[in-house]
Amino acid sequence: MSADDVGGDGNLDGEDPGARTRLEVLRRAAALVYVDDVAAPALDAADAHHLRDVLRVGVSETVVASDGLGCWRTCRLADAVPRDAGLRRRRGAGSAPAEAQRSHVEPLEPLGPVRRDDPPARPVAVAFALTKGDRPEWTVQKLTELGVDEIVPLLTARTVVRLGPDELRRRALRLRRVAREAGSQSRRTRLPVVREPTPFARALTSLAGPARLAEPGGAPLDGSTAAVLVGPEGGWDPAELACGLGTLDLGPTVLRADTAALVAAVLLGSQRGDRLRDAGGQ
Numbered sequence: 001m002s003a004d005d006v007g008g009d010g011n012l013d014g015e016d017p018g019a020r021t022r023l024e025v026l027r028r029a030a031a032l033v034y035v036d037d038v039a040a041p042a043l044d045a046a047d048a049h050h051l052r053d054v055l056r057v058g059v060s061e062t063v064v065a066s067d068g069l070g071c072w073r074t075c076r077l078a079d080a081v082p083r084d085a086g087l088r089r090r091r092g093a094g095s096a097p098a099e100a101q102r103s104h105v106e107p108l109e110p111l112g113p114v115r116r117d118d119p120p121a122r123p124v125a126v127a128f129a130l131t132k133g134d135r136p137e138w139t140v141q142k143l144t145e146l147g148v149d150e151i152v153p154l155l156t157a158r159t160v161v162r163l164g165p166d167e168l169r170r171r172a173l174r175l176r177r178v179a180r181e182a183g184s185q186s187r188r189t190r191l192p193v194v195r196e197p198t199p200f201a202r203a204l205t206s207l208a209g210p211a212r213l214a215e216p217g218g219a220p221l222d223g224s225t226a227a228v229l230v231g232p233e234g235g236w237d238p239a240e241l242a243c244g245l246g247t248l249d250l251g252p253t254v255l256r257a258d259t260a261a262l263v264a265a266v267l268l269g270s271q272r273g274d275r276l277r278d279a280g281g282q
Contacts, residue, residue: 022117025074026187030061033108034068034180034191041065041075041108048106051077065108068183068191070117075108117189122226124268125150125211127203128261129232130161139258140175144182144192146265151179152207153197154229157237163197172196200240203229211245214260218247221267228264233257 026032031051035041043051051057059077066072126143130136130153143151153175155161163171176194183191198206209226212218213236228248231240233256241247250263 022115023187026064026189028062029064029074029187030057031055032064032066032072032184032187032189034184035065035108036067038065038067038071038073038114041073041110043106043108045106062111063108064187064189065110066189068180068189070119070190071114072117072189073110073114074112075110078107078109119190120149120272122272123149123208124265124272125152125207125209125227126230126261126265126268127152127154127198127207127211127227128230129154129156129159129257130163130197131233131257132160135258136171137175137178139261140178140194141182142262143265144179144188145186146262147188147269148192148265149190150193150195150208150227151175152195152203154200154203154231155197156200156232157240158232158234160232168197200229200243204243204245212248213241213243213245214250214264215241215247216249216254218249221248221271223271225268225271228268230257230260230264 033043033047033051035043051063057063057077062074062076064072065075124147126148128136128139128151136153140151140153153171155163172194179192179194182188195206204211207227207229210224211227211229212221212225214228214230215236225248229245248264250260250267255263
């Protein structure tokens, strides 16, 4: 059952979250939102709009506020405050400018203590070659849901997508937003690190832990592997295959690049002992 399948109104009725399992608390909450400070949680205008107007979360319902770094607590929406109420009182008339509405925050009422999820003892990473269109966004979304700790979009010799410095930064920001949205849906209290699109050679030195290249005919996964690199649809360049990393076989069929990234994530998560239903919380 996914977080969206939670029955009832999501209200925990003020019960001590310590009396429940961690996963049950997260799944029964009406939503999970990311805040800057768990000690004094507050929603920005965009998140407040999403909770109230899109998800229709009411003031009696419980949400989880997390900093995305492992700290979280149960909260309740405070009474709604019009975004421009303060400016109207000060200025007398007129509506608040767009800048003020974007910077507006609404407090959350804490219901329980701040809790902390420890980082995984064995973090895992998946690097995947950028493809055209919106498939990289889909891939980051699914890798986030599966509990991958580090996600690296790759620029390989046969990568079709060519990006300038400004577009690299914009693409990274977009992929991080996708990861944030997916983390909220899948109840991740610790968000993955999403790197800026990275050249293959640089990725070899930046990935934490032993890495292998996904390649048909490679060896089966063993316990030493912490990162998997997935190449483009055209396959790895011979020079990349000769980089010194071992190769990893992902199965008997020819996979799309984005599908291969997900298979790698499942194998890595299974290897470190994660259950798929808990992967979103690590």
